[in-house]
Amino acid sequence: MTQPANSQVNILEVQDLRTEFRTIDGVVRAVDGVSFSLKAGETLGLVGESGCGKSVTALSILRLIDPRAGRIAGGSIRFEGRELVGLDEAAMRGIRGHHISMIFQEPMTSLNPVLTIGTQIAENAARHLGLGKKAARGRALEMLDLVRIADARRRLDEYPHQLSGGMRQRVMIAIALACNPKVLIADEPTTALDVTIQAQILELLAEIRQRLGTAIILITHDLGVVAETCDRVIVMYAGRMVEAAPVAELFRVPRHPYTRGLMRAIPRLDLDAEGEGRRPRLTEIGGLVPSLIRDIPGCAFAPRCALAGDRCRSERPPMLDVGEGHRAACFEWAHGFEGARRDAGQAEGVR
Amino acid sequence: MSTDALTKVPHPVPLAVRDLVKHFPVRSGLLQRQTGAVQAVDGVSFSIPRGTTLGLVGESGCGKSTVAKTVMKLLEPTSGVIILGGVDVTHLSPAAMWAHRRRIQTVFQDPYSSLNPRLTAGEIVGEPLANFAIATGSEQKDRVAALFKRVGLRPESTAKYVHEFSGGQRQRLGIAKALAVSPDVIVLDEPVSALDVSVQAQVLNLLIDLQDELGLTYLFISHDLAVVRHISHHVAVMYLGRIVEMTSKAQLFRGPRHPYTEALLAAAPVPDPARRRLQRVVLAGDVPSPAKPPSGCRFHTRCPLADAACKVTDPRLAEVALGHHAACLKRPAMAAV
Numbered sequence: 001m002t003q004p005a006n007s008q009v010n011i012l013e014v015q016d017l018r019t020e021f022r023t024i025d026g027v028v029r030a031v032d033g034v035s036f037s038l039k040a041g042e043t044l045g046l047v048g049e050s051g052c053g054k055s056v057t058a059l060s061i062l063r064l065i066d067p068r069a070g071r072i073a074g075g076s077i078r079f080e081g082r083e084l085v086g087l088d089e090a091a092m093r094g095i096r097g098h099h100i101s102m103i104f105q106e107p108m109t110s111l112n113p114v115l116t117i118g119t120q121i122a123e124n125a126a127r128h129l130g131l132g133k134k135a136a137r138g139r140a141l142e143m144l145d146l147v148r149i150a151d152a153r154r155r156l157d158e159y160p161h162q163l164s165g166g167m168r169q170r171v172m173i174a175i176a177l178a179c180n181p182k183v184l185i186a187d188e189p190t191t192a193l194d195v196t197i198q199a200q201i202l203e204l205l206a207e208i209r210q211r212l213g214t215a216i217i218l219i220t221h222d223l224g225v226v227a228e229t230c231d232r233v234i235v236m237y238a239g240r241m242v243e244a245a246p247v248a249e250l251f252r253v254p255r256h257p258y259t260r261g262l263m264r265a266i267p268r269l270d271l272d273a274e275g276e277g278r279r280p281r282l283t284e285i286g287g288l289v290p291s292l293i294r295d296i297p298g299c300a301f302a303p304r305c306a307l308a309g310d311r312c313r314s315e316r317p318p319m320l321d322v323g324e325g326h327r328a329a330c331f332e333w334a335h336g337f338e339g340a341r342r343d344a345g346q347a348e349g350v351r
Numbered sequence: 352m353s354t355d356a357l358t359k360v361p362h363p364v365p366l367a368v369r370d371l372v373k374h375f376p377v378r379s380g381l382l383q384r385q386t387g388a389v390q391a392v393d394g395v396s397f398s399i400p401r402g403t404t405l406g407l408v409g410e411s412g413c414g415k416s417t418v419a420k421t422v423m424k425l426l427e428p429t430s431g432v433i434i435l436g437g438v439d440v441t442h443l444s445p446a447a448m449w450a451h452r453r454r455i456q457t458v459f460q461d462p463y464s465s466l467n468p469r470l471t472a473g474e475i476v477g478e479p480l481a482n483f484a485i486a487t488g489s490e491q492k493d494r495v496a497a498l499f500k501r502v503g504l505r506p507e508s509t510a511k512y513v514h515e516f517s518g519g520q521r522q523r524l525g526i527a528k529a530l531a532v533s534p535d536v537i538v539l540d541e542p543v544s545a546l547d548v549s550v551q552a553q554v555l556n557l558l559i560d561l562q563d564e565l566g567l568t569y570l571f572i573s574h575d576l577a578v579v580r581h582i583s584h585h586v587a588v589m590y591l592g593r594i595v596e597m598t599s600k601a602q603l604f605r606g607p608r609h610p611y612t613e614a615l616l617a618a619a620p621v622p623d624p625a626r627r628r629l630q631r632v633v634l635a636g637d638v639p640s641p642a643k644p645p646s647g648c649r650f651h652t653r654c655p656l657a658d659a660a661c662k663v664t665d666p667r668l669a670e671v672a673l674g675h676h677a678a679c680l681k682r683p684a685m686a687a688v
Binding site (some may be wrong): 041049050164165167194195196197198199200202203222223224225226227236247248251260263266267268270279281282283284285288 | 363410411490517518547550551552553555556559574576577578580583604614615616617618619620622624625626634637638668
């Protein structure tokens with residue numbers, strides 16, 4: 001968790017962000033009251049299962065929500081003090097891909113198949129940095145070196161289909177970094193990649209952060225990826241934040257019952273081998289994620305939570321400070337040891 | 352019912368393959384002559400004892416799904432032998448294969464594309480019962496209801512269509528369909544890869560329960576080492592069409608012997624921040640094309656241990672410790688006793 005200098009400045013501040021989509025069935029509250037800040041050089045993980053709102057949070061920050069389908073219904077997004085909610089599209093274009101840029105899960109669908117990768121990197125540099133053709137191409141070459149693509153000069157003139165999946169993701173990173181952004185949003189950047197290639201890309205992202213001081217928002221469903229790369233983590237569920245903590249703290253004492261459930265549900269490679277034939281049961285989280293169309297007055301996780309009481313079903317728990325920079329949206333944990341004891345008792349009962 | 356007699360005889364090794372090869376021809380030029388071959392599977396052998404799981408793990412393009420399709424006889428093997436419940440089914444015609452289809456069923460990664468969207472869930476599970484003349488009419492209805500209950504679906508959801516189910520429920524439906532004909536072997540091709548963590552746990556638990564209860568034999572294909580370790584009894588690691596290491600789960604994860612297995616284990620992210628930044632081997636480069644596999648050991652282009660001999664000599668899978676096979680020149684075989 002080494003952070004480069006000037007790490008105390010918040011470059012991005014998101015306050016009570018709410019993003020909605022209109023559907024035939026009603027309004028979907030995809031993001032419902034998300035708040036966080038991001039410091040220079042920091043890697044923040046947004047983690048949760050499908051539909052938890054982690055990607056919509058990212059798209060909202062970049063103002064990429066299609067106005068025909070949805071809108072930012074409230075809250076504030078401040079980049080270096082400047083409010084992005086309500087900013088006109090022309091001004092937003094000067095920020096998007098320049099100061100804040102994004103990479104996606106599937107590079108093949110984000111790269112233009114009929115342009116060489118050199119052109120695609122140079123295009124971004126030329127638009128935002130006002131570079132001439134030659135300088136932009138030089139910049140492209142520099143970027144390919146940065147993302148460790150061997151034989152960069154030849155690769156400049158190749159097309160996306162000529163590259164492997166891992167190399168395409170490196171090209172996406174090169175495009176995203178071409179203008180020296182302050183913030184890089186990476187949405188499941190390694191999910192489509194094989195595990196040995198994933199390790200290469202994660203190492204590259206860590207190196208970039210060290211060298212350039214780029215702040216990274218890493219969106220993932222994979223707790224292993226979070227543990228290896230992030231400084232701080234936000235766990236999301238049903239459009240809401242349920243827990244936020246420094247990474248070591250989160251894995252040492254996960255506080256929210258949902259986070260605890262997730263951690264018990266994954267098969268582990270690092271825990272010592274069980275006997276030859278024994279296969280312990282994984283802890284399931286019963287039930288399903290609630291529909292986000294219906295208004296959920298209480299805690300969104302209450303219907304699936306073993307600890308939930310009447311208050312959990314009627315009143316929405318705020319993010320409560322539990323110390324060590326750790327916050328959790330759970331009334332039960334506000335009771336401190338009492339809640340902890342009960343949770344432990346619960347686990348004992350299951351065993 | 353004559354087919355029932357077939358399935359009631361338990362064979363100690365319900366599925367085995369010997370030297371399985373599947374090459375896809377590469378054609379080019381005006382006359383579309385064959386100019387090469389993609390060596391998707393190149394000499395794979397394994398056998399799975401009754402009631403156990405063989406995990407087949409490897410990265411994309413290693414040939415693990417081609418093994419699944421060939422074993423199911425959805426693809427004709429180029430050479431080699433497939434033995435289903437003691438019967439060599441390699442060269443059976445589709446008609447002759449029919450009698451054996453009941454023994455082996457499959458569950459795919461994406462149930463959305465493998466289940467018919469125009470049929471109700473009840474019809475999907477009832478169809479194989481009718482096809483194999485196992486049950487009709489009200490008896491079929493009862494069996495479908497029992498299968499639904501067994502996999503954790505509500506009996507009233509038989510009237511629903513596939514799109515009305517969540518991802519996890521769809522996978523349960525796929526499992527119910529596979530179970531309908533009481534198979535001996537189920538080939539599971541990345542069955543939980545598309546599912547969220549909490550749902551993945553439910554499906555893995557269900558698969559283990561079913562296996563313990565019914566004595567099913569699983570060929571479990573996945574790229575996820577943690578999932579494979581959880582469900583398997585034995586594990587085979589594939590690289591570019593070959594098995595490079597195969598042993599019991601405990602031996603493989605405690606003491607891998609092939610450098611590729613070591614690299615895979617080192618690369619898998621572990622959900623424990625205290626363990627990160629340990630010195631770990633990050634494998635350089637990409638997997639070479641199976642249309643032009645490297646000479647000698649296929650892994651030598653990425654192997655940290657490779658030397659001149661590895662570029663020339665193709666290592667055979669050999670026993671490096673009791674019940675532990677690896678194909679590596681740097682990890683010599685046990686002395687013959």
